[in-house]
Amino acid sequence: MTTPPLFPDEPAGIHVATAIPGPKSEELRVRHARVQDARTVHFYQDATRSRGNYIVDVDGNTILDLYGHIACVPLGYNHPALLDAWRGGRFDWAAGYRPALGIAPPAEWVGIVDGALSRVAPKGLTQLVTVTTGAEAVENAIKTAFVRLARKRREGAAPSAEDLRLTMLNRQPHTNDMKVISFEGGFHGRSLGSLSATRSKAIHKLDFPAFEWPVVAFPANRFPLTENLEYNNEIEARSLASVRDLLDADPQIAALIIEPIQGEGGDRHASAAFFCELRRISAERQVTFIVDEVQTGAGGTGRFWAHEGWDLPEPPDIVTFSKKMQLGGYYFRPELFPAEPWRIFNTFLGDPIRGAQLEVIIEVMERDDLIGNVARTGDLLVRELSGLQARYPGLFSQARGVGTYAAIDARDPATRDAIVRGLQQLGVEAGGSGDRSIRFRPALVFEARHVHEAIDRFHHVARGLSGQPASAGMGA
Amino acid sequence: MTTPPLFPDEPAGIHVATAIPGPKSEELRVRHARVQDARTVHFYQDATRSRGNYIVDVDGNTILDLYGHIACVPLGYNHPALLDAWRGGRFDWAAGYRPALGIAPPAEWVGIVDGALSRVAPKGLTQLVTVTTGAEAVENAIKTAFVRLARKRREGAAPSAEDLRLTMLNRQPHTNDMKVISFEGGFHGRSLGSLSATRSKAIHKLDFPAFEWPVVAFPANRFPLTENLEYNNEIEARSLASVRDLLDADPQIAALIIEPIQGEGGDRHASAAFFCELRRISAERQVTFIVDEVQTGAGGTGRFWAHEGWDLPEPPDIVTFSKKMQLGGYYFRPELFPAEPWRIFNTFLGDPIRGAQLEVIIEVMERDDLIGNVARTGDLLVRELSGLQARYPGLFSQARGVGTYAAIDARDPATRDAIVRGLQQLGVEAGGSGDRSIRFRPALVFEARHVHEAIDRFHHVARGLSGQPASAGMGA
Numbered sequence: 001m002t003t004p005p006l007f008p009d010e011p012a013g014i015h016v017a018t019a020i021p022g023p024k025s026e027e028l029r030v031r032h033a034r035v036q037d038a039r040t041v042h043f044y045q046d047a048t049r050s051r052g053n054y055i056v057d058v059d060g061n062t063i064l065d066l067y068g069h070i071a072c073v074p075l076g077y078n079h080p081a082l083l084d085a086w087r088g089g090r091f092d093w094a095a096g097y098r099p100a101l102g103i104a105p106p107a108e109w110v111g112i113v114d115g116a117l118s119r120v121a122p123k124g125l126t127q128l129v130t131v132t133t134g135a136e137a138v139e140n141a142i143k144t145a146f147v148r149l150a151r152k153r154r155e156g157a158a159p160s161a162e163d164l165r166l167t168m169l170n171r172q173p174h175t176n177d178m179k180v181i182s183f184e185g186g187f188h189g190r191s192l193g194s195l196s197a198t199r200s201k202a203i204h205k206l207d208f209p210a211f212e213w214p215v216v217a218f219p220a221n222r223f224p225l226t227e228n229l230e231y232n233n234e235i236e237a238r239s240l241a242s243v244r245d246l247l248d249a250d251p252q253i254a255a256l257i258i259e260p261i262q263g264e265g266g267d268r269h270a271s272a273a274f275f276c277e278l279r280r281i282s283a284e285r286q287v288t289f290i291v292d293e294v295q296t297g298a299g300g301t302g303r304f305w306a307h308e309g310w311d312l313p314e315p316p317d318i319v320t321f322s323k324k325m326q327l328g329g330y331y332f333r334p335e336l337f338p339a340e341p342w343r344i345f346n347t348f349l350g351d352p353i354r355g356a357q358l359e360v361i362i363e364v365m366e367r368d369d370l371i372g373n374v375a376r377t378g379d380l381l382v383r384e385l386s387g388l389q390a391r392y393p394g395l396f397s398q399a400r401g402v403g404t405y406a407a408i409d410a411r412d413p414a415t416r417d418a419i420v421r422g423l424q425q426l427g428v429e430a431g432g433s434g435d436r437s438i439r440f441r442p443a444l445v446f447e448a449r450h451v452h453e454a455i456d457r458f459h460h461v462a463r464g465l466s467g468q469p470a471s472a473g474m475g476a
Numbered sequence: 477m478t479t480p481p482l483f484p485d486e487p488a489g490i491h492v493a494t495a496i497p498g499p500k501s502e503e504l505r506v507r508h509a510r511v512q513d514a515r516t517v518h519f520y521q522d523a524t525r526s527r528g529n530y531i532v533d534v535d536g537n538t539i540l541d542l543y544g545h546i547a548c549v550p551l552g553y554n555h556p557a558l559l560d561a562w563r564g565g566r567f568d569w570a571a572g573y574r575p576a577l578g579i580a581p582p583a584e585w586v587g588i589v590d591g592a593l594s595r596v597a598p599k600g601l602t603q604l605v606t607v608t609t610g611a612e613a614v615e616n617a618i619k620t621a622f623v624r625l626a627r628k629r630r631e632g633a634a635p636s637a638e639d640l641r642l643t644m645l646n647r648q649p650h651t652n653d654m655k656v657i658s659f660e661g662g663f664h665g666r667s668l669g670s671l672s673a674t675r676s677k678a679i680h681k682l683d684f685p686a687f688e689w690p691v692v693a694f695p696a697n698r699f700p701l702t703e704n705l706e707y708n709n710e711i712e713a714r715s716l717a718s719v720r721d722l723l724d725a726d727p728q729i730a731a732l733i734i735e736p737i738q739g740e741g742g743d744r745h746a747s748a749a750f751f752c753e754l755r756r757i758s759a760e761r762q763v764t765f766i767v768d769e770v771q772t773g774a775g776g777t778g779r780f781w782a783h784e785g786w787d788l789p790e791p792p793d794i795v796t797f798s799k800k801m802q803l804g805g806y807y808f809r810p811e812l813f814p815a816e817p818w819r820i821f822n823t824f825l826g827d828p829i830r831g832a833q834l835e836v837i838i839e840v841m842e843r844d845d846l847i848g849n850v851a852r853t854g855d856l857l858v859r860e861l862s863g864l865q866a867r868y869p870g871l872f873s874q875a876r877g878v879g880t881y882a883a884i885d886a887r888d889p890a891t892r893d894a895i896v897r898g899l900q901q902l903g904v905e906a907g908g909s910g911d912r913s914i915r916f917r918p919a920l921v922f923e924a925r926h927v928h929e930a931i932d933r934f935h936h937v938a939r940g941l942s943g944q945p946a947s948a949g950m951g952a
Contacts, residue, residue: 040817095563129513146684192667326574351827354574
């Protein structure tokens with residue numbers, strides 16, 4: 001009756017040997033801090049001993065990983081298929097230099113984009129730009145939207161000589177006031193273009209010049225959904241009305257960018273109906289609809305792309321990715337393909353090593369039905385989180401999730417920080433999200449036994465905290 | 477008397493088997509174009525058969541590489557030290573997942589940044605941020621300058637609640653009008669922040685919103701320098717006066733960014749005295765002086781960093797890098813270290829595989845004195861280019877270079893394109909720069925025999941073109 005584990009030879013479970021971070025981590029932090037900012041580091045990882053869902057740190061602690069390096073680990077640590085491919089020579093063609101993929105790509109690159117990367121393309125989005133990070137993906141996605149709007153405005157005519165002259169002075173007419181709508185709480189990256197669409201936290205944006213683009217309330221649904229239907233419907237209607245008003249008032253809005261579930265913003269969800277209506281509104285006005293799947297993409301929601309769960313009236317115009325995909329990029333509809341070459345271009349245009357690893361990752365996802373696993377494990381996880389909040393109603397609320405892309409809220413920010421810190425000492429790596437949420441971003445090989453092990457530690461921490469006032473300022 | 481070649485077992489020389497690109501490249505282009513923009517591709521490379529300074533393409537042509545994937549190839553193709561490290565297991569710790577280097581870096585990462593990356597740090601710039609590309613490096617470098625200016629303006633006080641509220645609306649007071657000065661012809665990247673400092677060509681900027689930052693004339697020196705002293709001095713004085721005027725008029729200028737030699741802008745040089753005066757002016761006014769060494773860094777000018785040739789009165793505030801360094805990043809002075817964590821941050825913060833390869837690259841550069849080789853080969857190369865222009869004065873001019881970072885101008889843009897195309901057919905991969913320059917960006921293992929082989933092909937193309945009117949519109 002028992003099926004074999006998806007990840008062979010994982011550690012038997014959590015093992016805590018020292019405080020976390022332990023003394024060896026702190027020694028490394030001192031060395032690291034001589035050169036780089038090491039204040040954000042949770043601990044230093046023993047990369048080769050980590051396995052499956054378990055991080056081994058340099059102090060010998062075996063830590064269950066719910067956070068996945070901010071959602072970047074699809075197959076867990078050191079999956080045999082990845083190591084076998086590496087050691088067996090499958091990536092050797094990429095070992096001897098780093099190419100400019102737009103100038104002289106290796107033949108193997110064509111196989112990757114025409115093969116695995118096309119197999120997982122969102123329906124209707126047959127074109128692909130590869131870059132290296134999520135921020136770069138978003139920057140180029142919105143550039144693609146600007147090219148589309150400008151082409152429409154010029155009605156096919158070439159730009160005038162005066163336009164080109166002013167372009168070089170950063171004063172091209174009808175251009176600096178083109179805009180992207182984003183949503184309160186949204187996170188799209190930290191380069192100055194993507195950061196102008198990011199609305200997560202002031203610390204991300206403070207002191208950086210921004211384009212004066214409009215922001216719309218994100219209709220953060222309340223959970224459980226069945227008990228909050230009226231509230232949720234109302235805030236979604238209000239948000240949609242704001243979008244309609246903005247689009248009607250300003251022909252310079254080129255794009256609308258949104259995450260399927262807000263990650264940094266606190267794991268905030270909206271309904272499929274809301275996204276369908278956004279798609280309808282933007283299509284009607286030829287405003288580019290960008291679904292930012294940097295954090296949700298590649299299986300964590302129990303579908304390859306989270307937007308597949310919406311049953312959209314037509315595909316998004318652009319879908320961005322990074323993180324679990326190992327490199328950045330975006331898929332887009334062929335009608336957005338720029339008429340001129342070199343408009344969307346940079347030196348590296350991705351990384352063949354990361355692309356080659358992604359090919360293996362996709363093969364394993366297909367072979368082992370990892371997306372099916374995520375859907376099943378996610379159901380269990382959200383049920384267990386609901387049980388947790390039922391047991392500690394003063395401590396937890398808003399259990400929610402799609403697949404294993406799940407979260408639960410703590411009473412307040414200080415309590416959340418205390419819980420994350422408490423979990424860490426029990427050998428569970430968790431991450432905050434928003435001001436009071438704890439987010440789950442495990443690998444796609446996260447199974448029932450890992451859910452139970454994690455929830456057990458949550459109960460342990462909750463017993464310690466419940467009824468007691470939260471201690472302030474623990475930091476996360 | 478003969479010293480062994482720096483790169484063992486290179487091909488004996490150029491071998492042209494087909495038109496370039498050949499039929500197999502064109503077949504691959506058709507497949508590639510189903511998914512990605514393949515219009516910019518010169519040809520498809522046989523990654524494993526390429527060696528040293530020679531690209532082998534999929535049609536079996538052996539091509540002498542002067543362009544180095546836009547200056548990204550430090551050791552040539554498939555250097556034995558890189559392949560041995562790869563196959564010998566030295567990088568295996570990085571094989572099993574891609575980490576978030578700011579959250580739980582592998583212990584080996586500390587060794588890389590504290591070791592090789594610190595050994596090559598520009599003098600006085602002890603702090604390091606790693607990212608993945610040159611554009612990301614520039615984005616974060618200018619963000620660091622904005623943080624510095626804002627801190628100075630607030631005189632250490634915390635931002636007000638109203639400041640934070642307006643920040644989330646992209647309307648933080650005294651912030652959207654902070655500026656970066658850049659130079660006509662400068663190239664700093666294509667994300668919207670870095671692109672606002674980029675002033676290379678209209679096609680790079682057209683239809684993209686830009687921050688209205690000021691631009692100053694770059695004093696493109698005329699060559700030979702001894703015959704153009706008066707002209708060069710005068711344009712440098714004028715450019716410096718413009719910088720002074722801007723800085724005196726506007727306290728919101730946070731930074732000044734400049735390339736040591738303009739790459740995309742047409743291989744334009746200025747004198748060491750000019751850069752020294754820029755450093756002096758910016759230090760006096762506490763404006764952050766950013767030297768963008770994305771293209772010049774890592775040895776191509778016969779020094780590790782091009783700015784080492786200027787004898788600056790004090791170090792730059794920030795030096796950005798990417799390309800030959802295999803990942804992006806910047807070194808900076810410790811006084812620019814942000815007081816708060818998380819201000820300069822992103823998910824990946826670089827790539828450990830590329831960092832591990834860079835460590836090997838730096839070791840080989842040290843062991844084989846590749847920088848000494850570049851200085852010696854560069855002298856020969858520029859001499860040979862001067863000879864070429866003396867032989868064909870109607871065709872070539874402005875032979876120039878520092879190390880092997882060299883260039884020569886063609887009579888006009890169409891002639892330049894015809895020369896690049898002609899060289900390609902003779903098995904030489906060259907690249908344009910600006911509107912009429914041909915740039916040299918060979919690997920650091922480029923030696924005298926490669927110079928002679930390249931110059932021989934230039935003579936061949938020149939004989940075919942000289943006296944004849946250039947044919948128009950060949951494309952490059």
